[in-house]
Amino acid sequence: MKNLELLEKIRRGDRSAFKHFYEEYKGMVFNVCYRMLNDKQDAEDATQDIFVKAFRSIQKFRSDAKLSTWLYQIAVNTGLNYARRKKIATWLSLDFLVGKEESILDNAQARPDLKLEKNESDALVQQAIQSLPPRQRTAIILQRYEELSYKEIAEVMKTSLSAVESLLHHAKDNLTKKLIVLLK
Amino acid sequence: MKHKEIQKKLLRYIEAELPPDERAEVQLHLERCEQCRKDVQSLSGAWNLSQSIKQVQPSPFLWNKISAQLGGKTQKGGLVNKVRVFIRQTARPALTAAIVMLGLFIGIKLGNRLMMTEVSSRQAGTSLQLQSEFGLENFRVLSSGSLGGELAAFMDYENE
Numbered sequence: 001m002k003n004l005e006l007l008e009k010i011r012r013g014d015r016s017a018f019k020h021f022y023e024e025y026k027g028m029v030f031n032v033c034y035r036m037l038n039d040k041q042d043a044e045d046a047t048q049d050i051f052v053k054a055f056r057s058i059q060k061f062r063s064d065a066k067l068s069t070w071l072y073q074i075a076v077n078t079g080l081n082y083a084r085r086k087k088i089a090t091w092l093s094l095d096f097l098v099g100k101e102e103s104i105l106d107n108a109q110a111r112p113d114l115k116l117e118k119n120e121s122d123a124l125v126q127q128a129i130q131s132l133p134p135r136q137r138t139a140i141i142l143q144r145y146e147e148l149s150y151k152e153i154a155e156v157m158k159t160s161l162s163a164v165e166s167l168l169h170h171a172k173d174n175l176t177k178k179l180i181v182l183l184k
Numbered sequence: 185m186k187h188k189e190i191q192k193k194l195l196r197y198i199e200a201e202l203p204p205d206e207r208a209e210v211q212l213h214l215e216r217c218e219q220c221r222k223d224v225q226s227l228s229g230a231w232n233l234s235q236s237i238k239q240v241q242p243s244p245f246l247w248n249k250i251s252a253q254l255g256g257k258t259q260k261g262g263l264v265n266k267v268r269v270f271i272r273q274t275a276r277p278a279l280t281a282a283i284v285m286l287g288l289f290i291g292i293k294l295g296n297r298l299m300m301t302e303v304s305s306r307q308a309g310t311s312l313q314l315q316s317e318f319g320l321e322n323f324r325v326l327s328s329g330s331l332g333g334e335l336a337a338f339m340d341y342e343n344e
Binding site for chain 1: 191192193194195196199201223226227229230231233234235239240241242243246247249250251253254255268269272273274276277278280281
């Protein structure tokens with residue numbers, strides 16, 4: 001089903017069209033949230049919120065824009081809000097004292113098909129990404145895991161191409177510093 | 185360029201994103217610096233392995249939750265999710281913080297009370313010791329109307 005046709009059906013309140021839309025974009029939305037929050041349960045809650053927001057605000061969507069870009073914008077904003085709340089909650093619950101991180105073992109158990117080495121590397125890279133400032137984190141997730149071009153990242157983040165270049169440049173330099181420490 | 189400046193560019197070097205002059209400078213440094221060569225190896229290993237894990241999938245039941253929130257059970261689904269998120273992100277941490285504060289408050293109060301008891305028992309102990317050293321307990325045999333008898337009664341009152 002083409003996007004415009006799908007959009008029209010969703011606007012008319014067609015639930016099966018919305019399910020089709022969900023099936024097409026659930027991986028993309030969930031992946032962004034998971035990379036931003038580093039926790040499956042939080043990522044699911046955020047994904048639920050994002051699709052509900054998308055359904056309720058689909059009337060506002062301009063048909064000349066790209067549907068995926070619009071959905072990425074909602075996902076990034078919701079993900080950042082959740083990350084902010086999570087940071088406050090972690091601080092309040094004193095979890096940072098016991099170092100409650102998504103463990104490598106959690107990942108390995110969730111994905112037994114993957115070797116532990118792969119999961120270890122992913123967990124370390126994830127940990128380093130989590131420590132980046134929000135905008136650098138967003139840019140690197142969109143480039144690395146979503147494989148968006150600089151132009152698309154600029155559209156999602158509502159910024160200029162040069163700003164995206166600068167964000168990615170700083171994000172990678174910061175990641176290098178953190179990863180060198182984590183890998184030792 | 186110094187070692188530290190080179191080191192922070194290693195990921196962009198691996199990704200081939202450095203301008204040619206900077207790339208050449210990094211390459212030259214790598215030929216001489218064993219530490220940076222090791223860092224490049226471990227960094228590129230972790231970075232590339234991690235990139236091979238791309239798609240993570242949500243639970244198959246997520247659509248049911250979204251559908252419930254949007255459909256006839258809109259209010260219920262929405263409320264349940266909001267309450268769940270509120271409990272996990274706000275109420276639980278706030279309760280933990282409140283319990284810690286209460287624990288501190290009780291600890292401080294209990295500490296003060298114990299200190300007071302210790303001081304007063306130490307004072308009482310000193311007073312009894314003085315009475316015994318000066319033989320003042322012998323005054324108790326004197327009649328209550330006499331000066332010694334009144335002094336003994338006063339000492340008993342103080343000890344209580």
